[in-house]
Amino acid sequence: MSSTTATSAPNFSGQIALGASVPAFTAHAISVSLPTWDDVVGYEEGDKRVLDVMVTGYPRFFIHLSIRKLARICEQKFGVNNEQAMLFPTRKIAQACRSFMVDHSCQPGPPVPVRLVQFFISPEDASASTATGVELHIALFSAEAFPLAKQFWQHSGLGISSRLAEYCLSMLPDDTEAPSPTTTSTRVPAKRTGSNRHYSAKSSLSSPPCSSPLSVPEPPAAEVLSADQAVYLEERYGRNLPLESAANAKRALRRRIAGVLVRDSPSDWSEAGGHEAELGPSTRGVKEVTEDDVYLFPTGMTAIWNAHQLALGVMPLAKSICFGFPYTDTLKILQKWGPGYHFYGHGLDKDIDDLEILLAKEVSSHPDQPPVLALFTEFPSNPLLRCADLSRLRGLADKHNFLIVVDETIGNFVNVEVLPYADIVVSSLSKVFSGDCNAMGGSLVLNPKGRYYTALKQYLVKNFEDSFFFEDAIYMERNSRDFRRRIPVIDGNTQAVCALLHSHPETVKEVYYPTYTTPEHYNKCRTPAGGFGGLFSATFHTIEASKAFFDALPFHKGPSLGTNFTLACPYTILGHYLELDWAAGYGVEAGLVRVSVGMEEREALLEGFANALKAAEMIPSDDDNSQLRTLGAEIVYRRVVTDPSRSKLKEPESESLVQVLYD
Structure with a gap:
């Protein structure tokens, strides 16, 4: 019997209350209930009726209560002059946050000051505990700079997960106190917004306008569960690998995504990450793909951010192309890192005609410079479900020497084979691959038949770091067994x-x-x-x-x-x-x-x-x-x-x- 069969959603039995987690009573749910049209408008308008009952939200936008609690403890322990904190799993990511904040600061005078602190958290009684210590990296800055830090958190998806926060909290003394709540959700009503250029037909290298944080009420603790209850509710539909088997869970995920498991069913879960698993040619449309061509990330947006960083690290510097109406943060990444982008928002054949004209013009004007860095597209797109002519785009990429990055989240690799047309395929594992709406994750797959595979692979061997928290990987592995x-x-x-x-x-x-x-x-x-x-x-x-x-x-x-x-x-x-x-x-x-x-x-x-x-x-x-x-x-x-x-x-x-x- 499938370990996740029960997640196949029973017949609907009632609405979840406004502001509560979806699924209900799920400690690490990644959705929140907005039951009516007016509730959504109220959220956008900053309506107190809506904001006062919000207990959770999508993790890259709404900072989980456990992360807030841990951040307040860190602010109390390391902050000075009422500094606020943003928490990251590695030093490299914290440094990237600081660089982003300095580069995009628009305050007069010197760049916004950002201090980095390393905090090693270990169990109180190491001899009696099976828990291992955690190295936490903290960016500290003034309250006025919080929106910049939140932009990095949102666009890159590189902040710590709620499970990592709870793991850290579990190792801190019971008498550890956090100061009074500080604003970390930065939910700003739409009618008070200073500026809002999500997208632009023209790329902009200018810094975004500055803004100050707006005080937001702390969400009510309406769904507080005991630790035992939370574990029970999360595990009621299946059996997780033990925590010490995180490496096997990640290996199983990479194999599942690479399509190399000869037998991959819920009953084989204990073997999927083991050395005895039977492996075969990939079913992803490129038989040479192996688990070593798959890289795991804490969120789908992190996979996209890293795909762009990978392109910037390997290819000659040039603008990117966003083809089709995309998810908002993809454009933000192309806008705020690197030299910018060209936007073809309809994603139709006529846009490819226009793209050909642009490429010819760029080559004519600057024959010694590459016309394009990489083309990013979704297959299908969100929300219009349009698909680009990938074979035609592949031909242009081969002719003009740029990368193609395809986001297959909506199509998913059971339904579509996009890897043969792409150099890099990214996906949000948080979506249908997981299905349970209680775990975040992302993946990046290299095409070993691609022209730039060797260079891309060498860059990742040198620069990739695994920041996918082990408990999130374990839940993701469990959820995806019957994908x-x-x-x-x-x-x-x-x-x-x-x-x-x-x-x-x-x-x-x-x-x-x-x-x-x-x-x-x-x-x-x-x-x-x-x-x-x-x-x-x-x-x-x-x-x-x-x-x-x-x-x-x-x-x-x-x-x-x-x-x-x-x-x-x-x-x-x-x-x-x-x-x-x-x-x-x-x-x-x-x-x-x-x-x-x-x-x-x-x-x-x-x-x-x-x-x-x-x-x-x-x-x-x-x-x-x-x-x-x-x-x-x-x-x-x-x-x-x-x-x-x-x-x-x-x-x-x-x-x-x-x-x-x-x-």
Whole structure:
């Protein structure tokens, strides 16, 4: 029997309260409940009703309570003059944070001062404990510099995990006291934001505008569980490897991702990381791939950050290309590290035509310089589920000598083979690979047949450091044991739901799913038994219909995707609240609802979506454009009232304090 079979999401039994963890009562949950459209808007507007009940959030945006507690202890122990702390697992990462803060500081005079402290935490009674010590690296800085540190934490995903924080706390004396809470979530209401240029068609090398932290109430401890309860709830669906077997867990993960395990089923979990495991040629589309070509990271965004650092370290310096409308922090990485990027936000064939023109122009103008460093694209993209013509992009990369980095998170390697077209493939393991929504992780895979494989490999051999905390790896290994068996169930459920919505054009304006969206490019990469994935988006003819549909969905609502249970969010409102017009210009409408379909019984799923459709059908039809203009005008009004100088902005601004909660 599968060790994770029970995670295949029972029929839905009720909403989780606003601000509580998703899944409920899960100490390290990576989603949070935002059950209604108004709750999401309230979050974006800094509504006290919403903020006061937030007990968790997506880990790269909302700093976990255990991490906050440990940071306060470190501030008390090492800080001076009310310094605040950001915690990292290695010295190299802490140094990278300091460099980022110094480089992007816009305060007058000397760069922002950042002190680094090494703190070795060991068990109180080493002779009686099996726990091993932890080397913690602390960046200390003034409160005014906290937003810069938070940017590094968010964009790179390199901060410590909540499990590592709890492990550290478990080794500190019971009488260790933390001072009064300090602001670490920096949740800033959208209407108070100073500037917000998430994206730009033109790369900018200028520093982001400075901002000061805003006081935020400490979330209530509404879900405090005993240690035994937390362990029970996390392990109720399967058996973990013992903590001392972390190396085996990571080896099993690398083999699973490399596709080299001849037998990889839940019943074989104890052998997957052992030396006796039977290995064969990779099933990833490039048979030469081995576990040594797979690198693990604490988050998916860390894998992307490292892919960009890898490109910068190996290739001649040049701008990168972001192809297709991406997840927000991918563009932030390309903007804030290196010389910038070119953005092709639609990700369609016409954009490849334009890219060819750009490359020819760059080569003509600067024949001695490389036109491009690397091209980053998602397959499919989030949230429009578009797929680029990877074979055509591969041809351009070979002609002009740049790397291709493909994020396969949404497609996943059970459904698609993208490695043959890429030099580097990255993925967020936090999503469907895990499924349980309780562990973060990321992976980077090198293509051994790629032109630059040797140089990339040599760079990683010299520079890679393993910062994936062992407990997170152990949970990720457990969660992923039945990954291949879950995917067809999720794929089948999603196709059925999309077919239902697609059959109601009078209510549903558009369904974005690979069967309808650039299917010719998706099918080129689809595996023989592959489906079309578990994520789709839908738009409606009016904003009010979108709201009614979303509010009536009898499933969990919150950030993230790839969960074994159905999870929905009003994606554009959650992620692009201050740039709706700009996002709409790339086809991402304000009323878009994104849904990650789970493993519930199909009849219950279809019934739930049918009821939500009925709620949307009850809304009188209206001119959607007029509604969009009204919604946009309200937000522009708030911005202009706050800062009249912003009334003439043509593009989204350069940096947001809005801590978007989705992924």
